Amino acid sequence: MAIKNFFNKIFTLIELIRLPYIKRATDREFKMINSYTDYFKKKAILHNTILYQSHNGMGMSDSPLAIFKELISHPSYKGYKHIWVVNDINNPTINQYSSMSNVKFVKLHSDEYLMYLASAKYLINNHSFPSYFQKREEQIYVNTWHNTPSLYDESSNYGRVYANTQRNFLQVDYLLTDSLQNAKNLMGSYDLDGIFKGKILAEGYPRIDLVLNSNSQLVKKQLSNCTTYKSNQKLIIYSTTWKNEYFSKQNDDIKLTDFLAQLKLNIPTGFQLLLNIEGLPPATINENLxxxxxxxxxxxxEILSITDFLISDNMHIINDFAFTNRPIIFFTNEEVDSFEIPVKICTDLTAVTKAMRNMSNTLTSDIKYGSETSKITPKIIDSVLNNNSSWKIYSIANEKTNLIFYCGGFLNNGITTSAINLINNIDYDRFNVIVVDNIRTDKASIENFKKINHNATKLIRVGAMNISVSEWYIHHYITKKGLINNRLEKYLPFNLYKREAQRLFGNIDYDVAIDFSGYVPFWSFIFAFGGFKKKAIYQHNDMHAEYYKKINNKFKHKQKMNLIFPIYKYFDKIIAVSKNTRDENIKNLSKYMEETKAVYVHNCIDSEKIKQQIKVNEEMVLEETTFLLSSKDISDGNLQIKGIKKPTKNKINFVTMGRLSPEKDHEKLLRAFKEFYTKKKDSMLYIIGEGVLETQLKELTYNLGLQKNVIFTGQLTNPYSLISQCDCFILSSNHEGQPMVLLENLIIGMPIIATDIPGNRSILQEDYGLIVENSVNGLVQGMEQYLNNNLPRFNMFNYTSYNKEALDKFYKEIL
Structure with a gap:
């Protein structure tokens, strides 16, 4: 047996050694992250090197191109090396620079790209770098932004592009924009109000210099090489996007390609048409177009610099072309109130054709291309490279303390409820609240995430940790083995977790990190070792009992707690949600917890939400039975309704709510209800919630013969519409932290029966409810006391005073 164990260990070790190399060979993204991390850690900063990236490597364009052209034409900057990121090294526009020794082209995501991204002193981008990018302290990141910002939409889906752009902005040193208000709008659209730390140069975009000052002869030559452009004809540009709303709303026989063909036929004599269509699939256009x-x-x-007039619905193109004072047609089917710049608004092809003819008659025979307008680009270069700005540099960061939360994934559970309540109650005049989470795909988490106060910043984690092979070994070994063996603790890759915090949070002030979940080792590690000034971790339960909790005969939390318990000492505060829970955890986890760090802060409650839910009560009568509607869904002409049999006055209606999991012990409740039911047949039990034990509990209900008197409602978006119509609330848990469901029931004045455990006592011990022995018999006795109208007179719960005390204590402990 000993020999077998020895060889098993050897085999495991070999597999561990092989795994990252196999992963590097099969997972391109993992290989890139490894390589980038090595350059990030080891490669010296290249002080006179500038890396440019525009539209994710589409080509040399936009403001990065304007800055590049200004630098290579100016003798003062001849010592700089210029690195351009392109998707296609054979791009024709790069040929004119290929002979220049100080200009180099690298392919996006190539090894050279990773090296320069990690080491170039200056980084210039008009959108965002990949998710593995994080700025080193010595680097300077200039974002020239390429589009008109859209306002933040609370209902929008947080995709990877949004999340990575948001993350990029947190790394930015300089943001270029044409006004302070547009900078505020842009940061608002990415939910970064008040926390964006970059310097704002609000005097205009370098790309305007390309519109006004490009070499017209060179541009015409380049355009004639790749299109039908003729220099002896005036130029009309139609610029739009492939997913243009105008065409997507039309009938099938009116498509963009049909419109383009008709537009071409109606071009005035002496003019020619060229098309700039973003995101166009090549196969969708007719050969003659x-x-x-x-x-x-x-x-x-640059093409706009030789354009005679423009047709477009693209606002940033229209705004840029407006600097030429040449005619613009705004083509849309949307109602438009007014424009700050002179445009002709057209809603169909006939109107466009008429406008083109009128405009062609007003154009002078000889437009002068180019301008003597004072350039924007040299002043921006002077600000960034020489730190010598003649412009005012703006900041929109406020002086509030940043509270950075991780809340556990926003699943349907008590932690989510208490997190939302706390975040919605915090004083936003004093604090910036930042809630970080992974991209959520399940409907419940997405809906819960939307419930967060709109003043809070929601940061979405995208990408993976920048990790070297050696760090991968250590991290994965420790993750598997845990830290109960304290000899492993000295091998913790502290810099890995600090680096990940910097990748996620960039330049923001690392004031207070709050691991509100306390169950997810990854985030516990990030918050413990991320370089935050103050750190707190929550305990929502009797953590010793959680450690030994089993589901389907497997420990649910043991492996996670083997990682989290030993790093409690790295937090400034360990916050339990009740005094009793704190005392229980101090007693059971004294090996890991310093008593001076162990405090308690009661959960906040949202009384207005509960009172509002009671008022919402939709009913339907079917076959003489009244149902409370729990959900309605109308799609594709179909109506789906779910409902719950409404509690009636001629029965005693007990109700409970919570996850269908072991610690809630619904089995004990069902067996107690069975005993009570044998004496009182006209009684009902409503069980609100869902969880891993649902099938098992329904089988038990059937075996006990209670299927007509026990109703499993599933998860309810509005549980208090049902609860308020029941007679008595029961909580049968074996362990709790501070059960939110008891606090919420106190708000509506429900009679409560709860088991005698620390979490329940922390709420009910001041005569707010009946505490019974934690057993089947104890629950039966409690139900019989209710039946006999023998419950004691309970105190009224002052939820306003309770909430104020909870918040005051929260502020005291985290600051």
Missing amino acids: KDLIIPSYMDIN
Whole structure:
């Protein structure tokens, strides 16, 4: 047996050694992260090197191109090396620079790209770098932003692009924009109000210099090489996006390609049409139109410099072209109130055709291309490279303390409820609240995430930790083995977790980190070792009991707690949700907890939400039975309704709510209800919630013969519409922290029966409810006391005073 164990250990070790190399060979993203991390940690900063990236490597374009052109034309900057990121090394526009020794082109995600991204002193981008990017302290990141910002939409789906753009902004040193208000709008659209730390240069975009000052002869030559452009004809540009709303709302026979063909036929004499269509799939355009398409690698701003008039619905293109004072047609089917710039608004092809003819007659025969307008770009370069700005530099960061929360994934549970209640009650005049979470895909988590106060910043984690192979070994070994063996603790890759915090949170002030979950080792590690000024971790339960909790004969939390318990000492405060729970955890976890760090803060409650839910009560009568509607869904002409049999006055209606999991011990409740039911047949039990034991509990209900008197409602978005119509609330848990459901029932004045455990006592011990022995018999006696109208007179719960005390204590402990 000893020999067998020895060889098993050897085999496990070999597999561990092989695994990251197999992963590098099969997982391209993991390999990139490894390589980038090595350069990030080891490669010296290249002080006179500038890396440019525009539209994710589509080509040399936009403001990065304007900055590049200004630098290579100016003798003062001849010592700089310029690195351009492109998807296609054979891009025709790069040929004119290929002979320059200080200009280099690298392919996006290539090893050279990773090296320069990690080491170039200056990084210039008009959108965002990949999710593995994080700025080193010595680097300077200039974001020139390429689009008109959209306002933040609370109902929007947080995709990877949104999340990574948001994360990029937190790394930015300089943000270029044309006004302070647009900078505020942009940060608002990415939910970064008040916490964005970058310097704002609000004097305009370098790309405007390309519109006003490009070499017209060179642009015309480049355009004629890739399209049907003729220099002896005036130029009309139609610029839109492939997913244009105008066309997506039309009938099938009116498509973008049909419109383009008709537009071409109606071009005035002496004019020619070229098309700039973002995101256009090449196969969708007719052959006779393909030569009109401007290739994506050409810069639209330079082409605008030789354009005679523009047709577009793209606001950033319209705003840029407006600097030329040449005619613009705004083509849309939407109602438009007014424009700050002179445009002709057209809603159909006939109107566009008429406008083109009128405009063609007003154009002078010889437009002068180019401008003597004072350039924006040199002043921006002077600000960034020489730290010598003649402009005012703005900041929109406020002076509030940042509270950074992780809340456990926003599943349907008590932790989520208490997190939302706390975040919604915090004083936003004093604090910036930042809630970080992974991208959620399940409906319940998405809906819960939306319930967070709109003043809070929601940061979405995208990408993976930047990790080296050696760090991967250590991290995964410790994750598997745990830290109960304290000899492993000295091998913890502290810098890995600090680096990940910096990748996620960038330049923001690392004031207070609050691991409100306390169950997820990854986030506990990030908050413990991320470089935060103050750190707190919550305990929502009797953590010793949680450690030994089993589901389907497997420990649910043991492996996670083997990682979390030993790092309690790295937090400034260990916050239990009740005094009794704190005392229980101090007693059982004294090995890991310093008593001076162990405090308690009661959960906050949302009394207005509970009182509002009671008022919402939709009913339906079917076959002489009244149902409370729990959900309605109308889609594709179909109506789906779910309902719950309404409690009636001629029966005693008990109700409970919570996860269907072992610690709630619904089995004990069902067996107690069976005993009570044998004496009182006209009684009902409503069980609100869902969980891993649902099937098992329903089988028990059937075996006990209670299927007509026990109703499993599932998860309810509005449970208090049902609870308020029941007679008595019962909580049968074996262990709790501070059960939110008891606090909420106190708000509506429900009679309560609860088992004698620390969490329940912490709420009910001041005569707010009946505490019974934690057993079947104890619950039966409690139900019989209610039946006999023998419950004691309970005190009224002052939820306003309770909430104020809870918040005051929260502020005291985290600051």
